[in-house]
Amino acid sequence: MTPLIAYLLVSALLFSIGLAGALTRRSAILVLAGVELMLNAANLNFLAFWRYDPHPEELTGFLFVIFSIAVAAAEAAVGLALILAIYRHAGTSDVSEITEMKG
């Protein structure tokens, strides 16, 4: 069990926990929270690989994470705004109740 493997396992676990939450919880905000966790797990993964990379001075993984954080922020903002709008329209933020796209 190298440190890399440990970090990767942690990241995998985090990812699965986030996925389980996204698939299971009924509140839209918690689904979004699960997605944020998954993103974070991916960030951890990147950083782990960057640290144990033969050439870490290239900063590739590192900068990827920076950008990922920025994007996640924007996405969280927009997503929550959407949830607010949906809440206003449907009166609830329960994803199992919003079935207007039913086909």
Next chain:
Amino acid sequence: MTVLITILAAVTLSGAVAAMTLRNLVHCALALTIAFAGLATLYLSLDAQFAGLAQLLVYVGAIAILIVFAILLTPGAPESDREPRPHISSSELIGCVLALGVFAILAWSVAHSAAARSAVATTAPAGNMQQIGETLMQRYILPLEIIGLMLTAALIGAVIVAMKESQAPR
């Protein structure tokens, strides 16, 4: 050192688990904050100081707050006032099973990958800000600008989407 990292990882994971399982949404949001903070410490342990602090700033300082705001602005979430259910519903079971499956695959691939086994810790990179700044401005200038554009668009879009309609609908 390793023990510390292990404890930090455990904290993070338990915070994540708590965030995904607690019934009260605000509790979930707080647990999520703990998880983000734990993750920031993990980044620091990986000698990614800038990433860790950026994580604290952005995630804990902004996103978690946003989530709390959203929770407070959308009351009537179905799980807040309900009695705890004794048994797990089928959808929950499916979700857990699938997550388990994903973890299984990831773990297996990690465990069997040759690169991961042979990874050796090199010297920690100096990681000074000047280097980061230079790389950002030279090699990654295009993504940077696009990120700026995207943030602007997200800002405006979020405002518009979440804005209450001031006029009465005609």
Next chain:
Amino acid sequence: MAFIVRTLWIIPALPALAAGISATLRQRQRLLSAGLAIGSMGISLALALCAFAQSLVDPNRQVVNFRWMQFGSDWISLGWALDPLTALMLVMIAFVGLLIFIYSTGYMAHDANFTRFFCFLSLFAAAMFGVVIANSLLLLFMCWELVGLTSYLLIGFWYHRPAAAAAAKKAFITTRIGDLGLLLGMVWLYSQTGTLLFYDHGAGCLEHGALTSLLGAASVAGIPIFTAIALLIFCGAVGKSGQLPLHVWLPDAMEGPTPVSALIHAATMVAAGVYLVARVYPLMGLSHDGIATALKVVAWTGAITAVFAACIAVAQNDIKRILAYSTISQLGYMMLGLGVGGVSVGIFHLITHAFFKALLFLGAGSVIHGCTEEQDIRYLGGLRRFMPVTFATYTIGTLALCGFPLLSGFWSKDAILHAAHNWSVSQAPFYLGAIGALLTAFYMTRQVCYVFFGERREPQTAESPRAPEEFCFVPDPHESPARMTTPLAILAILAVVLGFIDTPAWPWFTSFLERPEPALATASPVAASLNPALDFGRFAEAGLLPLMLMSSLIVLAGIGLGWWLYGRKPTTRATDPDPLERVAPPIFHALQKRLYVDELYESTIIRAAHWAAHVSAWLDRWVWNGAVSTVRLLVTGLGRIDASIDTHAVNGGFDEACHEVSQGGRLLSRFQNGKVQNYLRVIAAALVALAALLLWRSAA
């Protein structure tokens, strides 16, 4: 080519045009209809006289042929010809026709269908002209049929009378039987000679080339082909001219109006048969050994018919039927003349007969008209006081018919008897002819005595056989108007003088007819003499004077016998038995019943035809109809099967398939339940599966 020859077709065309216009006129437009008919006939007469003058000037035959219809590479040609025979017939038909047309304006004046009558008369005249100018057997046949059609229309003119309708049908069917023979002969002739034109500058079927090839052709069943063809063509003449087996229609045809009887059944249509034999005489006269078999048949048929009909005429009581049987008998004489003596002998009698028979019929019509439609001679009598002009002209006609010396009938009948006497085959036709002459004189005298002499017997009553609606009691008969008596007078004059164109002393007629083909004359009274100069010395030639004396004696004997029986003590009451009946009742009754010929036909041929009709009807209803119905049932059954396949199998199958598709779609759409988390789960599951697959494969 002379102008009149090129425009000869106008002669039939004008009456046809008049008929066409008359057919569109209303019943009220009588003057227009009669005017059209008489006008067209007058112009045709003028043109016929021009044609006659042309043939006097140039007796050579002139033909105009034209191609009519194409069969593959062959052409059927039609055409007309002008020769002395045609010219004579044209003048005769036009002249007699015109007189009868004028007569009809008076006779039919009270009839409501005046316009229709003149339309049919004009059509008949056109068809008859067509028959005599035709240079093609096909064109002749077409006009022949048209003549038959108009005869049917005119006999059945008063079609609401069942007797008239039946008579018209009988006439048409009987002549049709003869026409079948004519058609067969025509087709056979065409197949043998390749042409139906009579004269075509050497290529016609009556010209030397064709006749030679016919002589050389093989026999069929022992009969030479030319004889068979000639006899088949003669069948048509038998039907149309009322010779023995097919004579039954002529007496019944008297149901038509009297002008119709005069024109068609005395002067012209029945003469068409005689004309046909004269026209195809070169074919009839072919033989391997000198005497043509066809001509022998013609002569025998004519002789037997002459006597047969004369016998029956003795016992008839209807004024027109006596004349009808007389016509049959005289037609027999014409056929006899053609058979034994040649074209000119027969045609001469045809010409003279046309005039005096028309005269007799018109006179009978005058009697009928003046005596309120009474036709039974037993109810007439003493009319010479009331109708003097009619009486005088009728007597002249009777004497001409009997063959009274020096009148026209005398010369023509004598020519026939002389030729029969000189016939090398047998003397029997001569004796038959003599007996016939005796009978003719007898029955005509009987008729004249019954009708004109004695006292008037009671007029018709309601019990008489005439239809009740025509009964109209008139106290005294009256003379007919001038429109009717003037033609009588003209015809009477001609009946007297016409004979003088062919006396032995001056045989102008014979030489005129035989100028184009001297070979046609076989045994005319002045054989081989083409010089028509007046020469009384010819009377001294072999057997001529004794023959004339003998025939005169026969005539006088017949008239005397008739007078003795009927004239001395005229019958006083209509119901009195006939003097002849008192002498020999069974014979008289048999003759009165027309020797049971009609009854014979009724029991054999008519019955066979009825049986054949029943069989045909049965075949039609069960066999042909059955076959058609079976096909129909089959087809509709197949159609129904097809429809049910379409409805249930095809439609149903298709509907089922579509149903399945929509069911499947409905099933699949349940996956789209609008719940985002479901979609996420699906994505996750797919991800797991895909990743597992990839890892397993890379590991394997």
